[in-house]
Amino acid sequence: MLSAAKWGALVGVAIYLVAQVLLLITQAAFPGAVDVNNPGAVSLGCLSLLLLLFAFSTSGFYSGRETGVAGLGAVAGMITFVVYDALTAIYSIGGHGAQTTTRGGALGAVVVAIIAFLLYIGLAALIGWLGGRPGAARAKRRLPALAGDPGGIAADAATEAPTESEPGAR
Numbered sequence: 116m117l118s119a120a121k122w123g124a125l126v127g128v129a130i131y132l133v134a135q136v137l138l139l140i141t142q143a144a145f146p147g148a149v150d151v152n153n154p155g156a157v158s159l160g161c162l163s164l165l166l167l168l169f170a171f172s173t174s175g176f177y178s179g180r181e182t183g184v185a186g187l188g189a190v191a192g193m194i195t196f197v198v199y200d201a202l203t204a205i206y207s208i209g210g211h212g213a214q215t216t217t218r219g220g221a222l223g224a225v226v227v228a229i230i231a232f233l234l235y236i237g238l239a240a241l242i243g244w245l246g247g248r249p250g251a252a253r254a255k256r257r258l259p260a261l262a263g264d265p266g267g268i269a270a271d272a273a274t275e276a277p278t279e280s281e282p283g284a285r
Contacts, residue, residue: 116187116190118177118178118181118182118187118191119174119178119182119187119188119190119191119194120190120191120194121178122174122177122178122181122191122194122195123174123178123190123191123192123193123194123195123197123198124194124195124198125174126170126173126174126177126191126195127170127174127194127195127196127197127198127199127202128198128202129170130166130167130170130195130199131198131199131202131203133166134163134166134167134199134203135207135208137159137162137163137166138163138207138208138209139208140159141156141159141160142208142209144156144159167199168238168242170195170199171192171195171196171238171239171242171243171246172192172242172243172245172246173246174188174191174192174194174195174243174246175187175188175189175191175192175242175243175244175245175246175247175250176188176246176247176249176250177191177250178190178191178243178247178250179191179246179247179248179249179250179251179254180250180251180253180254180255181250181254181255182251182254183251183254183255184247184251185244185247185248185250185251186244186247187247188243188244188245188246188247188248188250188251189240189241189243189244189247190240190243191243191247192239192240192241192242192243192244192246192247193236193239193240193243195239195243196235196236196239197236200232200235
């Protein structure tokens with residue numbers, strides 16, 4: 116669990132800094148209100164979103180690699196999102212999105228914020244877990260099996276194919 120917290124926090128801070136640099140580039144390249152019909156602004160926005168998804172996977176991969184448990188990748192992905200979201204709520208270059216009025220008033224806005232948070236945290240958990248799977252497959256604890264541990268991966272591979280020094284080998 117400590118590994119998930121470590122990698123989630125590190126990657127969360129890193130993706131926050133990268134996202135702020137992308138926002139700065141967007142504001143410098145396209146001053147004023149960004150139009151949806153501007154392909155440059157849309158491309159930078161898509162890049163920011165894809166980097167955020169990659170960050171969830173990255174934190175899951177490193178957490179899974181360190182612990183050998185793919186499920187901790189999901190926890191690391193969620194921690195990455197929470198850190199990123201908290202830092203973005205504290206400060207974001209250019210401020211936050213425009214405030215909209217809803218029919219439900221303040222209660223409706225709170226419900227929408229909770230639903231959006233739950234959807235994003237679920238997405239972060241899923242992508243973190245998907246990153247944790249290959250990380251767990253490359254875990255350091257599996258290396259002794261490759262060094263000739265009886266019943267390990269190397270022992271199974273050695274019994275399947277004869278080598279050149281064995282009698283009957285071609």
